Amino acid sequence: MDLTLTPSTEDYLKAIYEISQEKRVVRIKDLADKLKVKMSSVANAVKQLANKELIVHEHYGYIELTDKGFEVGKSLYERHLVLYKFLTQILQVEPGIASKDACSIEHYLHKETVERIVKLLDFISTAPNSTPQWMIKFKKFLETGVSECRYAKTLDRLEVGTKAKIKSIRLESTIKKRLMDMGVIKGETIKLTKKAPLGDPIEIEVKGYKLSLRKKDAKQIEIEEV
Amino acid sequence: MDLTLTPSTEDYLKAIYEISQEKRVVRIKDLADKLKVKMSSVANAVKQLANKELIVHEHYGYIELTDKGFEVGKSLYERHLVLYKFLTQILQVEPGIASKDACSIEHYLHKETVERIVKLLDFISTAPNSTPQWMIKFKKFLETGVSECRYAKTLDRLEVGTKAKIKSIRLESTIKKRLMDMGVIKGETIKLTKKAPLGDPIEIEVKGYKLSLRKKDAKQIEIEEV
DNA sequence: TGCAAATGTTAGTTGTATCTAACTTTATTT
DNA sequence: AAATAAAGTTAGATACAACTAACATTTGCA
Structure with missing residues (x-):
């Protein structure tokens, strides 16, 4: 039964x-x-x-x-x-x-x-x-304790020289594919190496590679400081 | 949408x-x-x-x-x-x-x-x-703490003179109906007033009424001490 | 290049749990 | 006791989300 x-x-x-x-x-x-x-x-x-x-x-x-x-x-x-x-x-x-x-x-x-x-x-x-x-x-x-719904921090606001972990990526597929091929994947740790005068473009380092990104694209990458 | x-x-x-x-x-x-x-x-x-x-x-x-x-x-x-x-x-x-x-x-x-x-x-x-x-x-x-799966205590094991709250009833419908009409319902507080020599029958008091129960039926009534 | 394998699509089926609507039985009222 | 109301049954419809099986397209390799 x-x-x-x-x-x-x-x-x-x-x-x-x-x-x-x-x-x-x-x-x-x-x-x-x-x-x-x-x-x-x-x-x-x-x-x-x-x-x-x-x-x-x-x-x-x-x-x-x-x-x-x-x-x-x-x-x-x-x-x-x-x-x-x-x-x-x-x-x-x-x-x-x-x-x-x-x-x-x-x-x-x-x-x-x-x-x-x-x-x-x-x-x-x-x-x-x-x-x-x-x-x-x-x-x-x-x-009392407002469970701080902190702003999601995005890559464009990271300071030069500091490291962060990637939390999420929201980009058009061609750019996303290119970045992912270079190792820009959720969970990966990256370092911001250079920022042009107005913050555009920025240069990051990931897995030894350096690559350059537009500010508008960097804005679509959420990070988490480590 | x-x-x-x-x-x-x-x-x-x-x-x-x-x-x-x-x-x-x-x-x-x-x-x-x-x-x-x-x-x-x-x-x-x-x-x-x-x-x-x-x-x-x-x-x-x-x-x-x-x-x-x-x-x-x-x-x-x-x-x-x-x-x-x-x-x-x-x-x-x-x-x-x-x-x-x-x-x-x-x-x-x-x-x-x-x-x-x-x-x-x-x-x-x-x-x-x-x-x-x-x-x-x-x-x-x-x-360590064994979440004591204590025996469910049943009405037949209540001591004379003590009170308890009814937790569940599992009885054949004719007897159950009779008891429920007298007020023996889940959540109700009852008092055991008398016990015959071998514990059968027993007498309980509920809502002022006294009523007598067979031990075998009392065994089917789960209680919770108060 | 061409064929096989991998991937994707479509149509139709199944199983579950609800429903409506028409009908039957039981209970209540006058 | 008959009429009406309430409760219960049954059959068939709908919605969802999975499935199988047959067919279509794309990819990758020989």
Whole structure:
């Protein structure tokens, strides 16, 4: 019996588990409302889950979890909770967004990754003082610390004699090909060797070669100082 | 012009950006290899991106990013990097898994969530001592701290006179309905008031009512001490 | 230069998950 | 008890993103 579930069927099973914990019975309509889909879509999914023997569903009747279904549904629900807690408690994401994000990503994360998150949550809750110092600092940092969206520095603004690493190149293909043949590639380290009076052209050194560039082209090369 | 991209087309655009930074030209074959799909699938996606004017592609020719395409592609790539760094540097996930997980979840996270992650990374890199104390502790915790997968405690093992919160219920529907009508629902607080000699039956109090339960049924009710 | 290999295109198929619309069964109301 | 409303089912349509297979073009080598 193949118990593999698609993201969509996982959603249905998780929802069945949740409703079964809140209401006396689970109906197609409840699922349609909860998942914001039409009843016919639910009917389809329910058939699949029944084929996998995770639920039992009789015509025009209620939906019930089998033992296996209960177990799987519960673990799906718990995985969701872990992600939700992580997003809200650690990353300080708003509940509404956290809930949506948890829903979308829960299907895709490896078991190992979720394990790490569980451990991080554990680590924080078992810290000597309930909220660890760093988290308090992080919260403050969130309020004040503008995550500097620094200007991307471009090659034309590099100073003569200094080195930098290439971060990205945005040039018309003929020029780009020529440069790439000389070794001007993402990650490569280059040195600005000379600048003409008005900064045009400039001369750079890469892999021992020296080559000359127009300022307008140099402007299209993003760098990162080293 | 609708610039909305599906997860799949986002992948293609990101890959085009990446290849354009590594190779002199971008071809259908390169994309097929990188994304592990057939060339015909790439052809399809390329047509869509061209329709949105994010790339230019001439018959049997190379693929080139437009200005807009470069910008979007680059930001997709950077988002991926942020997630990858987060997974490896903070959660200590293995590179291989981190890379796959980043690929899968990057399409689904809200801008705000990614922003938080950027800030957390920033916060850590700007900490006075390069690796903050708590991260060192967390790494140790990962090695030793067994994230106790404690036995789920069930109602039958609660002590007389103590209270607990209901965490989950797994019972045949007729009994479950009866209990739920009395207020035995997930999240509700209950008190164990009496236990017969061999622990069967037990009596609990919920919302003022007292009710009696078989041990075998109580065993199916998971609780959480309060 | 010419032919084979590599690369690219197109048309049509499959699988998944949604939908609409018509219909059936069950529940509720008068 | 009949009429109406609510819930559930089924068949067929649509959209997406992959696929296969047959065909077209370009490249590279003998």
